[in-house]
Amino acid sequence: MILQRNGKYLANSETLTRSSIDHIYRTESRRVLATLIRLLGSFELAEEALHEAFAAAVKQWPEEGVPSNPRAWLVSTGRFKIIDRLRRDAKFDTLQDQIADKLENESVDPADLADDQIEDDRLRLIFTCCHPSLAQEAQVALTLREICDLTTEEIARAFLIKPTTVAQRIVRAKSKIRDAGIPYEVPPPPELPERLESVLQVIYLIFNEGYAASTGDDLLRLDFTDEAIRLGRLLNQLLDDSEIKGLLALMLLHDSRRTARASADGNLILLEDQDRSLWNQKAIEEGSELVREAMNAPSVGMYSLQAAIAATHARAPTYADTDWNQIAGLYTLLLQANPSPVVELNRAVAIAMKDGPEAGLTLIDDILTRGDLEKYHLAHAARADLCRRLGRHDDARSAYQKALELAQLEPEKRFLQRRLMELNE
Amino acid sequence: MKYLCLVYYDEKMMAQMNQQEWDTLNRECMSCVDNLQSQGHFLSGAPLHPVSTATTIRVRNNQLSTMDGPFAETKEQLAGYYLLEARDLNEAIQLASKIPPARYGSVEVRPVRELQAEGNVGYV
Numbered sequence: 001m002i003l004q005r006n007g008k009y010l011a012n013s014e015t016l017t018r019s020s021i022d023h024i025y026r027t028e029s030r031r032v033l034a035t036l037i038r039l040l041g042s043f044e045l046a047e048e049a050l051h052e053a054f055a056a057a058v059k060q061w062p063e064e065g066v067p068s069n070p071r072a073w074l075v076s077t078g079r080f081k082i083i084d085r086l087r088r089d090a091k092f093d094t095l096q097d098q099i100a101d102k103l104e105n106e107s108v109d110p111a112d113l114a115d116d117q118i119e120d121d122r123l124r125l126i127f128t129c130c131h132p133s134l135a136q137e138a139q140v141a142l143t144l145r146e147i148c149d150l151t152t153e154e155i156a157r158a159f160l161i162k163p164t165t166v167a168q169r170i171v172r173a174k175s176k177i178r179d180a181g182i183p184y185e186v187p188p189p190p191e192l193p194e195r196l197e198s199v200l201q202v203i204y205l206i207f208n209e210g211y212a213a214s215t216g217d218d219l220l221r222l223d224f225t226d227e228a229i230r231l232g233r234l235l236n237q238l239l240d241d242s243e244i245k246g247l248l249a250l251m252l253l254h255d256s257r258r259t260a261r262a263s264a265d266g267n268l269i270l271l272e273d274q275d276r277s278l279w280n281q282k283a284i285e286e287g288s289e290l291v292r293e294a295m296n297a298p299s300v301g302m303y304s305l306q307a308a309i310a311a312t313h314a315r316a317p318t319y320a321d322t323d324w325n326q327i328a329g330l331y332t333l334l335l336q337a338n339p340s341p342v343v344e345l346n347r348a349v350a351i352a353m354k355d356g357p358e359a360g361l362t363l364i365d366d367i368l369t370r371g372d373l374e375k376y377h378l379a380h381a382a383r384a385d386l387c388r389r390l391g392r393h394d395d396a397r398s399a400y401q402k403a404l405e406l407a408q409l410e411p412e413k414r415f416l417q418r419r420l421m422e423l424n425e
Numbered sequence: 426m427k428y429l430c431l432v433y434y435d436e437k438m439m440a441q442m443n444q445q446e447w448d449t450l451n452r453e454c455m456s457c458v459d460n461l462q463s464q465g466h467f468l469s470g471a472p473l474h475p476v477s478t479a480t481t482i483r484v485r486n487n488q489l490s491t492m493d494g495p496f497a498e499t500k501e502q503l504a505g506y507y508l509l510e511a512r513d514l515n516e517a518i519q520l521a522s523k524i525p526p527a528r529y530g531s532v533e534v535r536p537v538r539e540l541q542a543e544g545n546v547g548y549v
Contacts, residue, residue: 132491133480133514172477179546180478180536183513191515194489 014062021057024070029054030147032074034121037128038184039079039107043146043174048085049078056081069115076111079103122147123186123238126231130199131182138173139202141166147234148227158209158224196239200247200303203231207251225255242297246304249290253310256283267418268411272319284314302338305330324354341372345379357386377406381416388423397423427468429506436475440548448543455540469508471537475548480534482518484527491518501530508537 029050036046053074067073083100090097110118129142144150145166152170156163176182187195210224232248260278263269291311294304309330316322331347344367352360364383373379384399397420404416439447454472461467481496482489507524511517514534521532538546 133493133518135493138493176478179474179538180480181513181517183515185515187515191519194491 017062017066018058020066021054021061024057024066024074025054028071028074030125030149031118031120031122032071032078033146034125035075035110035118036078038119038121038124039075039110040082040103041184043177045082046078049082050074052081053078069111069113071115072110072113072118075118076109079107079110120238121184122234124184126199126235126238127186127195128177128182128184130195130202131177132195132198133180133182134173134176135169136198136202136205138169138176139198140205141169142173143202143231144206144227145170147231150227196241196243199235200243203228203235204247204251204303206231207254211254225251225258229255242294242299243301243303245290245294246301246307249287249294249307250303250310252283252287252290253307253314256280256287256314262411266411268415270415271313276317279314284311287311288314300333300337302334305334305337309334322353324350328354341367341370342376345373345376345382349382352386357389361386361390375406377403377408377412377416380406384419388419393423430470431503432472436548442547444544444547447547448541448545451540451545452542455542458540471508472540474536474538474546476535478536480514480518481531482522482527482534483531484522489518489522495533496531498531504530 032053033046033050036049037043040046040049056077057070057074061067083103086096086100086103090100125147126143129146130139134142141152141155144155145152152163152166156166159166207225207228210226210228229248229251232244232251236244236248256279257271257274258280260274260276261269287307288311291304291307294300295308297304309327312323312326312330328347328350331343331350335343335347345364348360348363348367351363361383364379364386367373368379368383380399380403384396384403387393387396387399400416400420400423404413404420407413407416442450451472458467458470476495479493479495481492481494483492484490504526507521509517509520511520514536517534521527521534524532526532
């Protein structure tokens with residue numbers, strides 16, 4: 001880490017400066033990086049510049065004090081360090097000299113500006129990292145690395161892949177940005193909906209990776225849900241759009257059930273069995289307020305509808321007292337906005353709660369007969385549950401069995417086994 | 426008559442060349458172009474960046490969808506080409522989305538590189 005100064009006694013004022021440099025690194029480094037990418041036109045040069053700028057701060061600030069405009073200072077210092085480096089290399093390569101000339105002439109020195117006069121380039125960075133020309137796995141890796149400042153090791157651990165694979169994805173994505181000419185810009189309004197969709201997808205994917213890992217033993221990976229919510233907040237602060245609010249609300253509302261969702265021994269607790277007093281009321285309030293704003297928009301998108309469903313659950317004092325009418329209605333709207341068999345399955349479950357298990361079972365059997373969700377464990381689990389409630393224990397048993405064969409997550413498997421045992425008692 | 430000559434090879438094979446071998450091949454291409462030009466045969470042509478830099482677009486129901494990589498399905502066959510000048514990839518995507526067959530098949534957008542005597546960008 002660049003802020004480490006080893007083997008030297010730190011005087012009091014120096015300790016103070018050090019802790020404020022750490023603080024500035026945490027709060028400013030992404031914003032400084034985003035601006036350096038714009039000024040230097042290259043991810044690689046910008047990263048080098050950021051590193052050099054903080055190294056200079058660690059050296060200079062303890063003696064000269066922290067400047068009044070640290071952000072501007074860092075941008076300016078990083079830019080000059082790169083121009084100097086290019087000049088030194090220019091002795092061997094005249095092209096470097098031309099690049100340095102261009103860099104020097106094309107912008108004013110940011111050091112003369114106040115911090116809030118420095119343009120916020122983070123939205124540019126987000127849209128570039130989530131460009132649909134990049135493979136989605138590259139979009140995710142680049143977003144976590146560049147915007148969230150996670151290391152390749154941290155990203156690799158979360159996705160159960162090798163750090164070298166992550167590093168390679170990031171390197172390739174950066175060369176594609178350079179070679180294919182992906183511009184560093186916020187897309188103009190006509191292109192915004194399609195482009196925003198891929199940004200929201202990346203954030204939601206990161207959230208889900210943390211919320212329920214698709215395989216393995218960890219039911220919850222707290223860090224990634226936090227990162228995704230942080231990204232959602234940042235995006236919401238930078239851009240006004242109802243679906244951003246919808247996604248942020250959806251994540252907050254899901255996350256509000258974090259501690260109620262798994263028992264101390266790591267077992268899954270279904271919504272109907274959760275201790276609702278454990279739900280995080282602050283997150284629910286914030287999420288519900290965002291849902292209200294999102295649902296007032298002229299067109300309501302799929303994240304807003306899902307958030308509205310989550311908010312309806314969050315409002316209910318008990319599972320039985322849930323407004324199933326409203327939930328079934330919202331699922332019908334969601335099915336229109338985003339036709340998918342999984343949404344259809346959820347709608348069937350809501351209708352079973354509203355009109356009785358028989359009505360829900362008819363719908364689920366329709367979906368399963370079509371073959372769309374034949375391999376989806378939750379479809380069989382839902383069918384099993386309705387059969388159980390109808391007293392059709394043999395059907396329930398074989399459906400739980402089928403779900404158990406298809407489930408991959410350990411806590412989910414244990415849950416299904418428990419249900420199967422209860423049925424046999 | 427005019428003829429379009431499409432060049433194919435295995436990028437992995439090219440990646441095994443060292444910079445010198447690769448630059449030699451590029452110089453050969455430059456003199457090939459010079460020859461064709463002096464004989465009046467050469468109309469236009471350019472080498473492409475690797476397939477990893479490709480973007481594929483489709484237009485369905487007036488909706489543009491952008492995807493990474495070459496995505497042409499095996500049941501789709503090459504039907505034509507447009508060489509476009511654009512400010513950046515975003516502009517190229519917008520221009521390409523107006524190509525009528527994008528509504529039926531797909532259009533692969535690939536950046537063109539420049540042949541250089543040395544220091545050519547290779548494959549990894």
